[in-house]
Amino acid sequence: xxxxxxxxxxxxxxxxxxxxxxxxxxxxxxxxxxxxxxxxxxxxxxxxxxxxxxxxxxxxxxxxxxxxxxxxxxxxxxxxxxxxxxxxxxxxxxxxxxxxxxxxxxxxxxxxxxxxxxxxxxxxxxxxxxxxxxxxxxxxxxxxxxxxxxxxxxxxxxxxxxxxxxxxxxxxxxxxxxxxxxxxxxxxxxxxxxxxxxxxxxxxxxxxxxxxxxxxxxxxxxxxxxxxxxxxxxxxxxxxxxxxxxxxxxxxxxxxxxxxxxxxxxxxxxxxxxxxxxxxxx
Amino acid sequence: xxxxxxxxxxxxxxxxxxxxxxxxxxxxxxxxxxxxxxxxxxxxxxxxxxxxxxxxxxxxxxxxxxxxxxxxxxxxxxxxxxxxxxxxxxxxxxxxxxxxxxxxxxxxxxxxxxxxxxxxxxxxxxxxxxxxxxxxxxxxxxxxxxxxxxxxxxxxxxxxxxxxxxxxxxxxxxxxxxxxxxxxxxxxxxxxxxxxxxxxxxxxxxxxxxxxxxxxxxxxxxxxxxxxxxxxxxxxxxxxxxxxxxxxxxxxxxxxxxxxxxx
Numbered sequence: 219x220x221x222x223x224x225x226x227x228x229x230x231x232x233x234x235x236x237x238x239x240x241x242x243x244x245x246x247x248x249x250x251x252x253x254x255x256x257x258x259x260x261x262x263x264x265x266x267x268x269x270x271x272x273x274x275x276x277x278x279x280x281x282x283x284x285x286x287x288x289x290x291x292x293x294x295x296x297x298x299x300x301x302x303x304x305x306x307x308x309x310x311x312x313x314x315x316x317x318x319x320x321x322x323x324x325x326x327x328x329x330x331x332x333x334x335x336x337x338x339x340x341x342x343x344x345x346x347x348x349x350x351x352x353x354x355x356x357x358x359x360x361x362x363x364x365x366x367x368x369x370x371x372x373x374x375x376x377x378x379x380x381x382x383x384x385x386x387x388x389x390x391x392x393x394x395x396x397x398x399x400x401x402x403x404x405x406x407x408x409x410x411x412x413x414x415x416x417x418x419x420x421x422x423x424x425x426x427x428x429x430x431x432x433x434x435x436x437x438x439x440x441x442x443x444x445x446x447x448x449x450x451x452x453x454x455x456x457x458x459x460x461x462x463x464x465x466x467x468x469x470x471x472x473x474x475x476x477x478x479x480x481x482x483x484x485x486x487x488x489x490x491x492x493x494x495x496x497x498x499x500x
Numbered sequence: 501x502x503x504x505x506x507x508x509x510x511x512x513x514x515x516x517x518x519x520x521x522x523x524x525x526x527x528x529x530x531x532x533x534x535x536x537x538x539x540x541x542x543x544x545x546x547x548x549x550x551x552x553x554x555x556x557x558x559x560x561x562x563x564x565x566x567x568x569x570x571x572x573x574x575x576x577x578x579x580x581x582x583x584x585x586x587x588x589x590x591x592x593x594x595x596x597x598x599x600x601x602x603x604x605x606x607x608x609x610x611x612x613x614x615x616x617x618x619x620x621x622x623x624x625x626x627x628x629x630x631x632x633x634x635x636x637x638x639x640x641x642x643x644x645x646x647x648x649x650x651x652x653x654x655x656x657x658x659x660x661x662x663x664x665x666x667x668x669x670x671x672x673x674x675x676x677x678x679x680x681x682x683x684x685x686x687x688x689x690x691x692x693x694x695x696x697x698x699x700x701x702x703x704x705x706x707x708x709x710x711x712x713x714x715x716x717x718x719x720x721x722x723x724x725x726x727x728x729x730x731x732x733x734x735x736x737x738x739x740x741x742x743x744x745x746x747x748x749x750x751x752x753x754x755x756x757x758x759x760x761x762x763x
Contacts, residue, residue, distance in 0.1 A: 394584070397585075399580070404598035405602055414597070414600075415586065418586070
């Protein structure tokens, strides 16, 4: 009983409305502004630590040096390639890997979700290789396929393939059976069902798979470039580290992080655009 | 002359001890709106699934125009309880979906879809997205979609079961108008007694364990509505109430009989 009485009591005890409102406004910060403030604080700390020379530039160069280096890298380059060329090399590899993975993993995923025999064939294969860290089988790929571009793209491809195929199969399995029956009783053939019902139904899951795959693929790629490459962001960071060019290392890490962030944001935007019905209470 | 014929249909799910449906025979002709009414477990959904071709009977024969029914087909349009519309397409494309599957050119199928939307009072909703519609509007789109494919018979699986009482009344009236104008035979299942009595030209009452037809009534309340009488007037007519109570009593006596049989 007292439970029900307590709100009005509490109301009576609180001070008049206007001051309390301003008090709330003073402490209120949106989640986004908290994130922005955190980043600003981190940058300020970086600047402060280096400006006061608490840390040697060899270990942590000041932000200004990194920015300067960025300009230098964009115009003159590092290790015979500009920053754009390193970036381009990395993006090309992940792009090729992604295209190949999307073109093969989606059909395989549909087959796994749709067909018992395909499931029997592909499920164990994918589940076997998926948990292996790509860098663990990279040596084998190098032995088989050499240290050329193909090996790197193959490695990325394998890393991206599994999440997309698994997500697609899940999406296909969870297609609303009423929609399938509705399409069948409107005369849909087997292929029309896949094209008009199963594929669009699974699209939200497929895009989630692509997002996860791209994340895994990007880290795999950078790691692969540490081992055998003459260009690419991973290579740039690795070779700069060998000569203790710390500003290039920091810059490389930042660029890698920005690209990963950009890919994630781009895919989220794509997801919102392609599957606006997802998450709608329909 | 019956269009759709069910002859001594039995249905049993693999592994189940008792059949879901036992010895069902019925006919559906051109001017009929046949309603199958029954409590849960009476096999009415199974009956609709058999006619739609989603499942096969374990015995007996289903024919449409004397041709045995095999699998789902555009000849038997279905309206589902949960709309089962495609949210990645707008309303117009949803209604035109059956025609698209049949390879009808865009202009032609969209013209037909517009006609059907007008028939269910949804003109002007062509470009809406599915998730922007209310429950009643979704069911109207479902009805328009089924009709646009021009089926021989229309099957309705508790189409108004998920709607609120007010919308349900409106939808019942709309269904009668559409049924009158499209001249399609309709097979509808419901567990709402008043709905069944109001809509049906033929009412079959199903009893469970196993599902069987225990009563077949010929009714004319729907026709009276089509002839211009108001729905409320019909539903408060003593004859309507009497029929409703009779059906209700039948359902309960049936339940009691089963309970006694078990005890």
